[in-house]
Amino acid sequence: xxxxxxxxxxxxxxxLGLAAFGVSGIVWGSKAAGLVERLLAPISxxxxxxxxxxxxxxxxxxxxxxNTLPKMAPANWRLDVDGLAGAPYTIGYDDLLRLxxxxxxxxxxxxxxxxxxxxRWKGVRLADILERAAPNAEAKAVEFxxxxxxxxxxxxxxxxxxxxxxxxxxxxxKPISSAHGGxxxxxxxxxxxxxxxxxxxxxxxxxxxxxxxxxxxxxxVDAWIGxxxxxxxEPA
Amino acid sequence: MDRFDRTTRWLHWINAxxxxxxxxxxxxxxxxxxxxxxxxxxxxxxxHVIAGLCLPVPFVLALPGxxxxxxxxxxxxxxxxxxxxxxxxxxxxxxxxVRLGKFNPGQKLNAAFVAAALVTMLAxxxxxxxxxxxxxxxxxxxTFVHDWTALALGLAITGHVWLAMxxxxxxxxxxxxxVPARWARQKRPRWYEEISQEPAGxxxxxx
Numbered sequence: 001x002x003x004x005x006x007x008x009x010x011x012x013x014x015x016l017g018l019a020a021f022g023v024s025g026i027v028w029g030s031k032a033a034g035l036v037e038r039l040l041a042p043i044s045x046x047x048x049x050x051x052x053x054x055x056x057x058x059x060x061x062x063x064x065x066x067n068t069l070p071k072m073a074p075a076n077w078r079l080d081v082d083g084l085a086g087a088p089y090t091i092g093y094d095d096l097l098r099l100x101x102x103x104x105x106x107x108x109x110x111x112x113x114x115x116x117x118x119x120r121w122k123g124v125r126l127a128d129i130l131e132r133a134a135p136n137a138e139a140k141a142v143e144f145x146x147x148x149x150x151x152x153x154x155x156x157x158x159x160x161x162x163x164x165x166x167x168x169x170x171x172x173x174k175p176i177s178s179a180h181g182g183x184x185x186x187x188x189x190x191x192x193x194x195x196x197x198x199x200x201x202x203x204x205x206x207x208x209x210x211x212x213x214x215x216x217x218x219x220x221v222d223a224w225i226g227x228x229x230x231x232x233x234e235p236a
Numbered sequence: 237m238d239r240f241d242r243t244t245r246w247l248h249w250i251n252a253x254x255x256x257x258x259x260x261x262x263x264x265x266x267x268x269x270x271x272x273x274x275x276x277x278x279x280x281x282x283x284h285v286i287a288g289l290c291l292p293v294p295f296v297l298a299l300p301g302x303x304x305x306x307x308x309x310x311x312x313x314x315x316x317x318x319x320x321x322x323x324x325x326x327x328x329x330x331x332x333x334v335r336l337g338k339f340n341p342g343q344k345l346n347a348a349f350v351a352a353a354l355v356t357m358l359a360x361x362x363x364x365x366x367x368x369x370x371x372x373x374x375x376x377x378x379t380f381v382h383d384w385t386a387l388a389l390g391l392a393i394t395g396h397v398w399l400a401m402x403x404x405x406x407x408x409x410x411x412x413x414x415v416p417a418r419w420a421r422q423k424r425p426r427w428y429e430e431i432s433q434e435p436a437g438x439x440x441x442x443x
Contacts, residue, residue, distance in 0.1 A: 011315035014348040022356025022385055026363055026370075029377025036380075061266070068275040113376030179271070218368075230372045 033113060061114060062179045065213060070148035070199045074175070074183040079129075079167070083143075083205035086134035093169070093183060099124045102166060104189055107236040109225050111192040115233070121187045123168035127161040129203065141209040144186055145202035153197040154209035154221065155188065164189035167200065189236055191223040237420050237431060239409035241306045247298040248410055254294075255354075255393070257287040262386060288361045291354060313338045314347045320426075335436075338427040346392060353389040356381060 025032070064070065074093040082088035102125055108116040130142070135157070142160045144153040159165065168187040169176060176182030181198025188195040194214040215221050220228040225235050240248075261284040264270050264277075271277060298304050321341040324334045329342070339347075363370055363378035400407045405419040420428040425436035 007316040007318050009315050010317055011344050011348050014345065015352050018349060018352030019355040022352060022381055023359045025356070025381035026360055026374050026377045029380035030373040031377075033376055033380035062271050064271075064275075064277055069271070111372075113379050 030113060061110065061112075064198075065148065065150045069178055070146065071178045072147060072183060072199070077183050077201075079184065079200060080202045081129060081133045081204075082202070084136040084139040084207070085205050086136060088133055091129075096124060096167070096169060096184065099128060102163075104164060104166060104187065106164070106189045107234075108193060108196075109233055109236050111194060111219060111223070111229050111231065120170075120172050121166060121168045121189075122170035123166040123184075123187065125163060126165045126167055126186070126203075127163070129167055130157075130160060130205070133205065135205050138207055139205035141206050143202075143204045143206055143209050144197045144200060144212075145204070146197055146199040147201040148199050151197060151199065151213050152210070153186065153195055153212040154215075155195070156209075157205075159188075159222075162190070188223075190225060192219075192225055192229065192231075194219060195223045237415050237417050237428070238413060239415045239420075240310075240413050242413070243298050243303050244307045244310060245410060245413055247294050247307065250294045251291070254287050254291055258284060258291075258357075259390065259393070261287065266383070266386075285361075285365050288358060288365075291358055310338070314344045317341060317344065318426075335425045336423065336427070337430070338424060340424075346396060350389065350392055350396075353385050353392070356385050357389065360385070 077093045079091050079096065080088070081091070101122055104121045105118055106121070108119045126142075139157060141154060141156050144155075146152065155165070165186075165188050167184060169182070169184050171177075171180055171182075176185060178199075181196075181200075184200050186195070186197040186200055197212075211221065222228055225231075226233045261280045264274055264280045265284060274280075298307055318337060320334045320336060321344070323331050324336065325341050327334070329340070360378040360382040363374055364382060367375045367378075400410070405415055406423075409415040417428070417432070420431070421436040428434075428436040
């Protein structure tokens with residue numbers, strides 16, 4: 001075997017250096033993620049090719065909790081509003097679109113760390129949806145149910161009546177796709193993404209809510225962005 | 237000419253299969269359009285985690301003892317950069333007077349990068365899967381590193397496969413273990429001389 005004296009043993013050093021850099025990113029990565037997000041956000045807005053959408057920043061991750069992606073045509077979609085209410089009712093997609101609409105442009109923040117800047121939502125204020133059912137005085141909270149058969153969420157009635165909590169049917173100017181929780185989903189702007197229940201089909205007024213799907217997995221019930229789940233993100 | 241022994245080839249292809257499964261299932265978990273077509277997120281997550289946890293196994297089996305002797309020798313060759321290697325890097329492989337050993341410096345850098353990337357993916361993947369004992373910021377950090385490293389690793393793998401396809405003789409080295417002597421004389425003259433104990437210069441005509 002030829003052992004040249006002038007050979008430099010650097011392969012292992014490159015390996016160890018890169019590995020140490022990568023693994024230590026577990027600790028410094030959350031800061032770097034925020035930085036990259038801020039640097040790329042202004043570019044990705046102007047990016048017409050959609051190529052930046054493939055990069056791991058400022059994009060939605062699609063989570064679902066059941067085996068198949070829940071799908072429903074708008075024509076078949078119904079929303080039940082019931083529970084402790086004087087006038088429980090069911091509303092279809094077209095009738096929902098005829099209610100007074102509000103638009104919200106806000107960042108979407110996931111509890112796992114990713115954030116999508118300036119998402120444009122359109123829908124009906126949850127407060128209006130609830131008011132039409134004439135809630136009883138003893139109703140203190142709201143339970144939400146998804147048509148995937150598994151996903152549930154809750155809000156207190158006070159939280160549900162905020163202006164930045166909507167029953168959404170448009171995302172970035174288009175009807176909400178199945179992947180994003182369409183045809184109709186909840187959007188709870190001040191809270192982490194898991195509170196914005198996808199594939200909405202039922203809203204029930206209750207006294208004491210049962211914990212929702214993600215709360216049973218250990219996440220906070222009051223999921224304020226920046227002051228829950230041990231995180232310190234900027235509010236959306 | 238004998239280039240890679242059985243242990244090395246088995247390690248290469250079992251690792252390639254595991255990484256292939258990880259790339260495919262990872263793509264389903266990551267890429268929204270794809271996940272909405274195939275669904276079954278929980279199943280793909282399970283496969284992804286199991287394949288990831290299996291990654292170190294072939295290395296642990298292949299490296300020790302007599303079985304891993306030649307593999308360890310190759311790792312030594314990947315570690316050492318000769319003055320010719322640096323000239324090759326500076327000239328981007330164009331310098332005709334460069335005489336390479338068993339691996340070209342691109343292969344050496346690729347090996348170091350891929351090994352480091354796999355360690356990084358495994359470590360960050362463990363934090364993502366078993367996140368409860370760690371601070372939540374670590375999970376954000378691990379997500380960030382796991383995503384970007386996956387992208388870089390995907391590019392490296394694409395380049396690796398591309399170059400292997402472009403040089404069928406070299407690819408044969410990893411499939412059958414042998415390469416034509418002509419290939420070794422031309423592309424890896426120092427290695428040829430080491431193995432055959434003859435000069436690789438143009439004096440020796442092909443068989």
